[in-house]
Amino acid sequence: MASLTMMPARGRMWLRAGFGVGVVLLVAQFLTIMPAVRSWVSGHSWADDILQDAVYLLAAALVLTRAVVVRQDRGAWLLMAAGLSFYAAGTVYWIAVVVKQDPPPYPSASDVMWLMYYPFAYAAVSRLLRARQSRISLSAWLDGLIAAACAAAVASMVFLTGFTWGGSGWSVVVSLAYPIADIVLAGVLLGAWALSGWRLERLWILLLAGMGLNTVANGIHMWETTTGMSIPGHWTDTLWTVALAVIVAAAWQSPQPTSERLPARALVGVALPAVLACVSMALLLAGSWRYDGLPRASSALAAAAITAAIVRMLLTVRAVEALADARRQARTDDLTGLPNRRLFQETLDRDLHDRDARAPLAVAIIDLDRFKEINDSFGHQLGDRLLQLVAARLACAVGTDGVLARLGGDEFGVILPGAGAERAQEIAARLLAALRLSFDLEQIALHVDASVGVAFFPDHGADCVMLMRHADSAMYIAKDDHIGVAVASTVTDLDDGRRRLATLEELRAGLDRGELILHYQPQLNLTADAVTGVEALVRWNHPERGLVYPDVFLPLAERAGLMGRLTSQVLEMAIEQCRAWRADGLKLAVAVNLSASNLQDTALPGYVADVLSRHGVPSAALHLEVTEEILMRDAARATDVLAELRAMGVRLAVDDYGTGYSSLAYLHALPVDDLKLDRAFVAHCDTDPRSAAIVKSTVELAHNLGMRMIAEGVENGAALELLRQWDCDLVQGYHLSRPQPPDRLAAWLRQRQPPTQPDHGARKPAIADR
Template sequence: MLLVAQFVAIMPVAHGWMDRHTWVNDVLQDGIYLLAAALVAARGLGVRQDRGAWLLMAGGLSCYAAGTVYWIAVLVDLHPPPYPSPADAMWLAYYPFAYAALLRLLRARRSRISLPTWLDGLIASACAAAFASLVFLSGFTFGGSAASILVSLAYPIADIVLAGLLLGAWALSGWRTEPVWVLLLAGMGLNTTANAIHMFDTNHGTYIPGGWTDALWSVALALIVVAAWQTRKRSSVRGSTRAFVGSSLPVALACAAMGLLLYGSWHGHVVPRTSTLLAATAIAAAIVRMLLTVRAVEALSDARRQARTDDLTELPNRRLFQETLDAELHLRDPCAPMAVAIVDLDRFKEINDSFGHHLGDKLLQLVAARLGEALGDNGMLARLGGDEFGVLLPAAGVDRALQSATGLLTALRHPFDLEKVTLHVDASIGLAVFPDHGTDRSALMRHADNAMYTAKSDHSGLAVASEGADDDSGRRRLTTLEELRAGLDDGDLILHYQPQLDLATGAVSGVEALVRWNHPTRGLVYPDGFLSLAEHAGLMGRLTMQVLELALEQCRDWRAAGLDLTVAVNLSTSNLHDPTLAAYVATALSRYGVPPAALHLEVTEEVLMRDAARATETLAQLRANGIRLAVDDYGTGYSSLAYLHALPVDDLKLDRAFVAHCDTDPRSAAIVKSTVELAHNLNMRLIAEGVENEVVLDRLREWDCDLVQGYHLSRPQAADRLTPWLLERQAAQSPAPSTRVAW
């Protein structure tokens, strides 16, 4: 109502009446300023959200209102009014409060600001300040006392800073369009504009009290009040629109700053140096912002390429293969054939285990190159993962697909020369053809995968999917998976144990436990028949927990019978990715009354190298709980001294491939002996598996190996059969035995 009354008062028809009643305008001015400060203060006191910012704003408006009331009540009738006066101090006090309020609102909305956003803020603030300084400083002359000069300078400088801060804060907020932000910026911006108009009118002697400039100030206050009483809401503007605004506005502001510099170069005496400097700052920030944007675009392009490229072979990866297949199916004539092939190398794991992953990776690179050369321009080759490759033949029916697949097999069967080792590699290829074996990507991939497993199981090397139906191998795998789920529910897992011998004391120091699946119809199923399926189906975490429970229960029973044995459980990749593992293990130990020192956990080199950082974190938590850790199958993976130095492990377990022949093969003997020395130098124990005769046992004893196991000592047995054997050797057992659970 006060605002409407003020607009009515400045209408030409009301001039005569207002000239006779000047007190009305004074009351309107004081009322609007005081009411605005009171409403913003009420918002700050009554609503918790953004309270600090609005109390600061209320403080600034209160200073502004106090200055206005003092001016009208005391100074306006003086001729001339003093300058500077206490009213000037009150009006200038508004600015620090306004700056602080803006910064508090910005901090509440953006706790972290990236470097590009900082540059956007610098561009916006420098450009706004440049134009504000052009308005406020052009034609500014010094005169009067030192105090009057300082106050005269303070007003334009404060408004220049506020203009820069307003636009810069909007940029730093991510160009938000929520009502509270837009209204506040509009209100404070309009107040600065009114100040500029007032300064211009005052310099030219055209300012009229109670005129349109006073109305603009009042509207600015009203906008600030409305902004204060808005609730924080998510912006309704779409992300794409905000992205367009966020990219186009800095460009427009930089161009405006360039225009100001060009204008100043043509009219050097018109543009103040401050404006030129600020415009140059905006342009410099825009250049840096542009360089960062170019780098970001390049990085994004490279990331997209890498996301669709296999790092090892530089072939397209599974994602790009699937996207390409989807695109081909979308554009394909329903009657035009197309073939999908899946190529899987045979016995690749044996190569990795025997020669290490370094040579295995090199072999995959050579295989990729040879497959690409054999395929030529007839289709697309991709690495789907591990030792599995995908081939897309866009214009191939069954006959042509068989011909191409035969060519791939022929190419692979030539020997590969790798670091003085010649390897012969074979593969299994499964084919599925559109539309006979499916009309969508999922069906074609599934049928090709099932055909590949058929080729692998019957050793044919090449198989075509069944006409319009799932292969039996796929159904068998699904059946096995469901039976395994049921077996986990029914507790069908059992453990067999193989003793370990402490060569220093000649005592049995522990046992290695091996998991078996007691299938209700197939009998005893060994680990290679279900563990890989469990890993791919996401069941390894649950399976490992059951094995841990069985091992700890048996360890408790043995300790109750006077057999002071410890227990260890082998961890898989999925176990190391489980953040609750350490807590679960601690709870299980407490539940069975087994001390932490009695538990050993083992991981293979392959598991460690997949995610060394996460493995280190998880293993460190386990070790901090007093659990002993070991690297299993040492020597079959990367065998990197770097991870041995960094990982928190206590034992190395040397693979049987090196131990079994150390009595006849000088190279194996050298590897075993040097590995024992390495382990001891790292304050670790060495456990040798695969001891099959007395001669090997004597060699290991001669080389100071710590623990051994193998058929020469005992075959794996069920607990009820092994316990009497352990009791017979009770007198020779060490006080700190070791039990391990392996797959």
């Protein structure tokens, strides 16, 4: 018993001696059952008296010592020690005084002391329960009522059957007090165990067993007294002694951590109340068959147990319904009412379990394109409504061919049992066609596109995880290649997917650590034959891979919603560098590329104005380039942002002209200053007559619309001369210079042309300066 280690060495020695004496007394009590020993004890009554007194006094002393030595549950064990002390005092007084009187008085002081044991025992059990169960549910209360009522009903049948009301007033009261106290104790013990959740803690089990044995011994003694029959061998004395020993053992159990106090199995928690209710029912039936019936108290207690059991059953039914509802909700998407990712995976696992390898099955992952921009542009409420409409349309398109689920965000999954490659692709195309029809939302017609990845069992995996990985990887391929539907192919797809995710996480960390750098490519003004501007091109200075070019990480940043952070850093670096060059006498304009998602951010103009003001750079020194891709997004919103930027004095250009819609309508509507013709036309204008015609006509178009023409991708002198002849305004390309770090570019510029006087006044804000 670990509690002994808390005592001084001398105290431990005395305590061990006490336990040793207790073992000797327990053995001696068992020996008195033997006929030979029993015969000797009958002739030497003093030995039996000493044995009984020693047993009760030692039990009370050991429990009291435990309460003093160990702080945990001290109050409960002090109460138990007090109860046992009264019981021991009553026994000593009985043996020393009462039995020597002729006739022995009844009731006597011993009866009062014996009865005092019960309230202290009740209080001790209650305190132990409260220390272990701070909050008790209604079902636990009902279990306690069932257990207590059933135990009390059984005890009352034992104690009250044959009870007579003979004698004077106090003798009747005391005679009735004993069975009532034992009946209550039986109910308290079993009820407390039920309230504890039927926990299997050693201390609890031993205490209930010890006190229960004591009650059983009292019942046997009452039966002997009532019937006039006695059990040979003083078995009742032995049971009382064993009960005291078990209570002492319970008191000295090492405290168990909460994590080790094991609750009963769920089956026990359901079965025990049911068994107790059946016992109560059996008591009532037995009483109805008997001529004299049961004591009224027994019948009332049994009826109470049955009533509590009925209420408990109703609560259990409600709990089961609530649990089923909770399980359904845990597997259902709140927004769309579709199965969620958990149910999707469970269904797929179930379909794959022991599935014949020849039986086809397909898994499709559907991800909406640019859904984040819809949320950012129109708000989450409209985005949620769109998801609900998308879910309904997909459900109609899938029909009975498969199981549709929302996996999270704007991602959906479909399980297609029995679908081979051809059938699965046909269904995927049907899903895309359904989504591409416009959605009418709050007087706004939105067009939605999606990317679908498809994987097949068993080609791409025999379990849920592998199939979903392959389908997810194929979906990203479809998104990157803008092909709508992609079928998983090899393990390489998974490797690519892992690399993309790893790159994305490294990019997040790189943005935090400031790993982005800018290289600058000069733009030659053909009219002035001087470099008047540069284009800022972002690079990622990866700590392990070195320089990573934007085609690797910009698409990932766009999909992950990182373009806002990335663009902010690029603008900050570009304008800071522009300020440094101007202070050094190099009056260069800096061109920065914006993505289509940047133009959905209404806070962008304010941010640009703030950066220009902080660095003292005039707005005319900043050129912003956008692609024709804005027409695939919210063109009206982008136009408002561009107009605000242009009103500040920032110069705007359409980048990669000729690779997108190339619509004269949007050129007329967009507030832009420059056209930047894509390198695909410029690079071959000196050798391909068609390319030459496109370049020449585009220069004329730009001039007719009041715009400047910028040609990128100038690779040789012949192309440069043609562009000069066609009156192109600005050119850039490898023939002129590759993109360079700012220090190398500055040296290159100084060699090509002398710098002007340093711009010492450039720190004065000049946002509206053009």
